[in-house]
Amino acid sequence: xxxxxxxxxxxxxxxxxxxxxxxxxxxxxxxxxxxxxxxxxxxxxxxxxxxxxxxxxxxxxxxxxxxxxxxxxxxxxxxxxxxxxxxxxxxxxxxxxxxxxxxxxxxxxxxxxxxxxxxxxxxxxxxxxxxxxxxxxxxxxxxxxxxxxxxxxxxxxxxxxxxxxxxxxxxxxxxxxxxxxxxxxxxxxxxxxxxxxxxxxxxxxxxxxxxxxxxxxxxxxxxxxxxxxxxxxxxxxxxxxxxxxxxxxxxxxxxxxxxxxxxxxxxxxxxxxxxxxxxxxxxxxxxxxxxxxxxxxxxxxxxxxxxxxxxxxxxxxxxxxxxxxxxxxxxxxxxxxxxxxxxxxxxxxxxxxxxxxxxxxxxxxxxxxxxxxxxxxxxxxxxxxxxxxxxxxxxxxxxxxxxxxxxxxxxxxxxxxxxxxxxxxxxxxxxxxxxxxxxxxxxxxxxxxxxxxxxxxxxxxxxxxxxxxxxxxxxxxxxxxxxxxxxxxxxxxxxxxxxxxxxxxxxxxxxxxxxxxxxxxxxxxxxxxxxxxx
Amino acid sequence: xxxxxxxxxxxxxxxxxxxxxxxxxxxxxxxxxxxxxxxxxxxxxxxxxxxxxxxxxxxxxxxxxxxxxxxxxxxxxxxxxxxxxxxxxxxxxxxxxxxxxxxxxxxxxxxxxxxxxxxxxxxxxxxxxxxxxxxxxxxxxxxxxxxxxxxxxxxxxxxxxxxxxxxxxxxxxxxxxxxxxxxxxxxxxxxxxxxxxxxxxxxxxxxxxxxxxxxxxxxxxxxxxxxxxxxxxxxxxxxxxxxxxxxxxxxxxxxxxxxxxxxxxxxxxxxxxxxxxxxxxxxxxxxxxxxxxxxxxxxxxxxxxxxxxxxxxxx
Numbered sequence: 001x002x003x004x005x006x007x008x009x010x011x012x013x014x015x016x017x018x019x020x021x022x023x024x025x026x027x028x029x030x031x032x033x034x035x036x037x038x039x040x041x042x043x044x045x046x047x048x049x050x051x052x053x054x055x056x057x058x059x060x061x062x063x064x065x066x067x068x069x070x071x072x073x074x075x076x077x078x079x080x081x082x083x084x085x086x087x088x089x090x091x092x093x094x095x096x097x098x099x100x101x102x103x104x105x106x107x108x109x110x111x112x113x114x115x116x117x118x119x120x121x122x123x124x125x126x127x128x129x130x131x132x133x134x135x136x137x138x139x140x141x142x143x144x145x146x147x148x149x150x151x152x153x154x155x156x157x158x159x160x161x162x163x164x165x166x167x168x169x170x171x172x173x174x175x176x177x178x179x180x181x182x183x184x185x186x187x188x189x190x191x192x193x194x195x196x197x198x199x200x201x202x203x204x205x206x207x208x209x210x211x212x213x214x215x216x217x218x219x220x221x222x223x224x225x226x227x228x229x230x231x232x233x234x235x236x237x238x239x240x241x242x243x244x245x246x247x248x249x250x251x252x253x254x255x256x257x258x259x260x261x262x263x264x265x266x267x268x269x270x271x272x273x274x275x276x277x278x279x280x281x282x283x284x285x286x287x288x289x290x291x292x293x294x295x296x297x298x299x300x301x302x303x304x305x306x307x308x309x310x311x312x313x314x315x316x317x318x319x320x321x322x323x324x325x326x327x328x329x330x331x332x333x334x335x336x337x338x339x340x341x342x343x344x345x346x347x348x349x350x351x352x353x354x355x356x357x358x359x360x361x362x363x364x365x366x367x368x369x370x371x372x373x374x375x376x377x378x379x380x381x382x383x384x385x386x387x388x389x390x391x392x393x394x395x396x397x398x399x400x401x402x403x404x405x406x407x408x409x410x411x412x413x414x415x416x417x418x419x420x421x422x423x424x425x426x427x428x429x430x431x432x433x434x435x436x437x438x439x440x441x442x443x444x445x446x447x448x449x450x451x452x453x454x455x456x457x458x459x460x461x462x463x464x465x466x467x468x469x470x471x472x473x474x475x476x477x478x479x480x481x482x483x484x485x486x487x488x489x490x491x492x493x494x495x496x497x498x499x500x501x502x503x504x505x506x507x508x509x510x511x512x513x514x515x516x517x518x519x520x521x522x523x524x525x526x527x528x529x530x531x532x533x534x
Numbered sequence: 535x536x537x538x539x540x541x542x543x544x545x546x547x548x549x550x551x552x553x554x555x556x557x558x559x560x561x562x563x564x565x566x567x568x569x570x571x572x573x574x575x576x577x578x579x580x581x582x583x584x585x586x587x588x589x590x591x592x593x594x595x596x597x598x599x600x601x602x603x604x605x606x607x608x609x610x611x612x613x614x615x616x617x618x619x620x621x622x623x624x625x626x627x628x629x630x631x632x633x634x635x636x637x638x639x640x641x642x643x644x645x646x647x648x649x650x651x652x653x654x655x656x657x658x659x660x661x662x663x664x665x666x667x668x669x670x671x672x673x674x675x676x677x678x679x680x681x682x683x684x685x686x687x688x689x690x691x692x693x694x695x696x697x698x699x700x701x702x703x704x705x706x707x708x709x710x711x712x713x714x715x716x717x718x719x720x721x722x723x724x725x726x727x728x729x730x731x732x733x734x735x736x737x738x739x740x741x742x743x744x745x746x747x748x749x750x751x752x753x754x755x756x757x758x759x760x761x762x763x764x765x766x767x768x769x770x771x772x773x774x775x776x777x778x779x780x781x782x783x784x785x786x787x788x789x790x791x792x793x794x795x796x797x798x799x800x801x802x803x804x805x806x807x808x809x810x811x812x813x814x815x816x817x818x819x820x821x822x823x824x825x826x827x828x829x830x831x832x833x834x835x836x837x838x839x840x841x842x843x844x845x846x847x848x849x
Contacts, residue, residue, distance in 0.1 A: 006706055079820065092819055094564035094812045094832075099792045102560065106781040106788070109707040110631070112624040127706075136707055149776075157711040157777065185571055189619035190781045191788025196569065210821035222823070226841050319817075319824050322836035339593070353589065354568045359813075359836065361799035361806045365595045375592045406572035406587025406796075430572045430585030 005127040007136045010170050011162040017128055018057040024124035025455060029466045032500055039499055041455055042448040053169040061176040061449035062213045064169050073165045080168050081145055083208030087200055088146040095318055100200050103192045104142045113184035113194060118433045118460035119177060131184040131194035134174050137161060138197055175201040179438035179457055181399045202316040212316050216440045220312035221320040229274040229308035238307045241277050249285040253524045257288050263299035269337040270298050273345035273487035274308035280490060283344060286514035294376045306331040309348035314355060315440040325356035332364040340366040344512045346398030346486035354405060374410035383522040386418050391479055393419040394468040397432035398486035411485055411513055418520045425464045433460045437492025454499040462496050465508060476507035479531040485513040509534045535750060542747055545768040552775035560787050565808050570796045575605040630693030637687020637723055644679045647672060652744040661741055677737050684727035691720030722770055725763035733757050
């Protein structure tokens, strides 16, 4: 069925455009190569089908409730069309107007980008997952409602598309079938960016129609601005949790660890993804150990939003992104710090380090943790024994750190020094594959989306991890470490390895970079990385 | 002045004006948020190869960073002249796309040579097979390039048409204009090939066209196929600025001004002033959480304390 799908079919009501069958997907390496031994792909429940339109691919990630009347349906259509117009207005979308219009007007439809998309490839080349599929829909809408020209001329050059509820509901879901990794954009000979197209579609839905996945909006940016963190931790809770982590670090390292809070005039404001504090407490703990051992002047902030570097606005809403970035800047200014250090979080680093650069021109400088960690490791301030990390290690490159920021080598130089069995994945660096949890997917678990995330968007990365360790003892007897210096990527790794049973079957574990650094410290007697506890 | 003169001048004027207007439209677009994509070839040293950035350095904003424009040229020139990106990532398409484009490049080289020859002829130098020196060299160069351009271009157009029809991915995303464009350009090449093959006075006739254009004087009486070729070419030049084929110059923006634009905003810079103006623009997005009313600006909305009612509820 999917082979016959055309762009205009997005508007044609049908039970389901695409059916995902595990037999159609490219096989994984052994021992994950037998479909019958893999977890199945859950179908939507009848309850979910009643509430949401699952007719795109039988998966509901974002979940737009079905309209209850013709009037409601028409209202959605009208809002959608007004959103299309605003997306291409300079006032409303100055931040991306130029790249978006260029991508709309100059694509040669050569399809060169398709094979670079891990989702398209891992789906067994399902038509709707081509990077060009959703871009072509938006292009037709752009020419239909925005671009100047005669109707005949525009149809001749770009074809036509019918706008109805079916298109809107499917396109909304489809905007959450791309991880915004922008690998496709790297290979476009014209410079068209289909990752940007996905980003802009999500903005249209959020900023005009007020619809976005609850994990990103209600539980994400809104909760962050209401409570202080997308994790739901308020200031008191986060300080309590960090105090507990400090105590644990003190016990495990023998060093007196006490995280400084709200220290005016400190050199560094350390901004973690607050998810680390709850899910991987050893990560902020290891940062504290390293910073204290190196004698840095640093602080964390207990102000609202000031202890959570998460900014999911990056994935779906420019205004929400700007609001959170502005608060981050205000807090740093209030503390009078010299710079931010952005913890192990890719999207935080991109949002604050790159995107916010032209929102808060001349604001407090921002720096990725990778650079300062490299400086510390090679400064001689801390003694290391690399043999303490003598187990197979590979590195996952977070897209936002590498492809979007060009921070590639500092983490590698650390690993080459501190991890004797470090090896690269193929490909790596700026040509890496996304973990499959990018653009917010790692925290999106509605309905059967997790199965899609594990079987399709994460498939390529899982294959890469297995191949990186192909020359090792394949069993769990040999623990293996995937270093993923990004919170969202770690969330995806956790889910992937649990889903496939990779820890039990292959001894594959994951963690951050700082944990490896602390594990190699001479002054710390007990192993910081304990594979039995991971 | 003949109809051919008038149409040629008109087409040239339309082409130039429309391309300039399009450049102005894109060049004067609002300053966009940073959306760079690595590798960025104006990085220096090893970073240009592995895709590193200045952000790999501690306190990078305090250091002077040089931009290596030669690095950008090293990427752009192979991309423009050899379509390197398609060669690397879509080899099958390259077998059609490259000759398709190369034909045009050769025609542009020939146009430049003929304009040079026309100017040379005003000094009394003659161009021809029976001449010596530069006159002889120009004769054979333009003659050989005429053959090469039209043969290579015709093969490229045929291959592109074949791929657009038989390749599932290309066929599904091709509109009527894609086929029309290829057929149009293919017809331009093929009629050019016919002219080259059938006209014993080819070089003299083409030179006569350019001399006539430059001096507003009468041109030679061309074979019928030559008129067909020239009118197709004129229509193509007139039509091109209305299509996606303007990527021949918009690539400068997509590469240099977006993909490779990693510049930070310096305090007091022109960009900072433009950004301040953009942030002062009113916003009309309709979603309730945005809080836009048509008068509030981007800055108002970004610094507005939203969700205060929810904060109260939490308390």
